[in-house]
Amino acid sequence: MPQRKKPHVVVTRRLPGAIETRMRELFDTRLNIDDAPMSREALTEAVGQADVLVPTLTDTIDAALIEKAGPALRLIANFGTGVDHIDVEAALARGITVTNTPGVLTEDTADMTMALILAVARRIAEGARVIPDDVEWAGWSPTWMLGHRITGKRLGIVGMGRIGTAVARRAKAFGLSIHYHNRRRVAPSLEEELDSTYWDSLDQMLARMDIVSVNCPHTPATYHLLSARHLKLMKPEAIIVNTARGEIIDEGAMVRQIEQGALAGAGLDVFEHEPAVNPRLVKLARAGKVVLLPHMGSATVEGRIDMGEKVIVNIRTFHDGHRPPDRVLPSML
Known part of the structure; x- marks a missing residue:
C-alpha cells in the first residue's frame, strides 16, 4: 500500500527543539529558524502553500489573510490556548478547522x-x-x-x-x-x-x-x-x-x-x-x-513542550480523517 503524503506544515515561530524534531519526522515541516515574527507577506505566502499553519499569538490571522489561503489549507493548529488573534468564523466559512492547546498552561x-x-x-x-x-x-x-x-x-x-x-x-x-x-x-x-x-x-x-x-x-x-x-x-x-x-x-x-x-x-x-x-x-x-513582566506566564520548558505535543496530536488526528480533540468553534468564544 503506498505511503500517504505527509501534510505540508508551516510553523511561524521557533518551538522547543524536541517538538521541532518530532514535527520534522512526522510532517513535511517548514520551521522558522530565526524566530523572528513573520511579516504579513510571509504569512500570506504561508497560507497560500501550507496544508497546516501553526501560528502563535504574535501572528494576526484575520479574515483578509484567510481569504488569501490556498485550497490546500485545511487546518490552523494554534500553538497556544488563546485564539483572539485568529478569525475563527472566517476560517470556518472557508472550511478551515482551527485548534488550540487548552489545559497545558x-x-x-x-x-x-x-x-x-x-x-x-x-x-x-x-x-x-x-x-x-x-x-x-x-x-x-x-x-x-x-x-x-x-x-x-x-x-x-x-x-x-x-x-x-x-x-x-x-x-x-x-x-x-x-x-x-x-x-x-x-x-x-x-x-x-x-x-x-x-x-x-x-x-x-x-x-x-x-x-x-x-x-x-x-x-x-x-x-x-x-x-x-x-x-x-x-x-x-x-x-x-x-x-x-x-x-x-x-x-x-x-x-x-x-x-x-x-x-x-x-x-x-x-x-x-x-x-x-x-x-x-x-x-x-x-x-x-x-x-x-514580558508575557512570561506560560514560559516554562514543560509548558511549551506540552503545547507542542498537543499541536502534533491535533495535526495527526486531523490528517487521519478524524475530528481533532482541541477544535475551536465560534460558539465557544
Whole structure:
C-alpha cells in the first residue's frame, strides 16, 4: 500500500527543539529558524502553500489573510490556548478547522498570577533591585520597604475557568478569601472546596475586593471588561493583576487610576498593545507602583513542550480523517 503524503506544515515561530524534531519526522515541516515574527507577506505566502499553519499569538490571522489561503489549507493548529488573534468564523466559512492547546498552561499561569500578587503586595520587585543596583542600604529598619500582608485579604477572580480555579486553590492556601465573577456559577462542590463567594454582578464584587485577578479569555465580549467605570469602583488600596490578555483592561484608565492614587498598584504580564508597553506604565514601575513582566506566564520548558505535543496530536488526528480533540468553534468564544 503506498505511503500517504505527509501534510505540508508551516510553523511561524521557533518551538522547543524536541517538538521541532518530532514535527520534522512526522510532517513535511517548514520551521522558522530565526524566530523572528513573520511579516504579513510571509504569512500570506504561508497560507497560500501550507496544508497546516501553526501560528502563535504574535501572528494576526484575520479574515483578509484567510481569504488569501490556498485550497490546500485545511487546518490552523494554534500553538497556544488563546485564539483572539485568529478569525475563527472566517476560517470556518472557508472550511478551515482551527485548534488550540487548552489545559497545558493552567498551572504555570496560576503560579505566575500568585507571584505577581506577592510581588506587588510585598514590593518584591523593588526590593530585588536594591542590592544589584547598588542602592544605598543602611540595613534593616522597622519602617523601610513596608508592603502588605495578603493573608486575610479578599481576592476577586474575574473568570473562574481552569486558570481562575487554579489561582483560587493557590490563593486559599495563602489564607485569602476567594470571590469570583463568571458567566456561569461553578459547581457547588467546587465552591465548597474553595469556600468561595459568587458574584453575578461584577460591579458589586470589584467594590469589595483587596486584590483583583483577571483570568478570563479575551473575546469581543470581554474587551475592556474592566472599563474606566469598573476600575473607579475599586478601593484605592486595592491592586489588580492580569495574566490573561491586556485588552481585557482599559489600560489607559488603569494607568490614570494608579497615577492619581485611586488604585494602589498592578501586576501585569500582558499589555493592551504588546509588544509595545505604555511609557507611563514603565514610569510607574520605576516608581514601585506596578510590576511588569514580558508575557512570561506560560514560559516554562514543560509548558511549551506540552503545547507542542498537543499541536502534533491535533495535526495527526486531523490528517487521519478524524475530528481533532482541541477544535475551536465560534460558539465557544
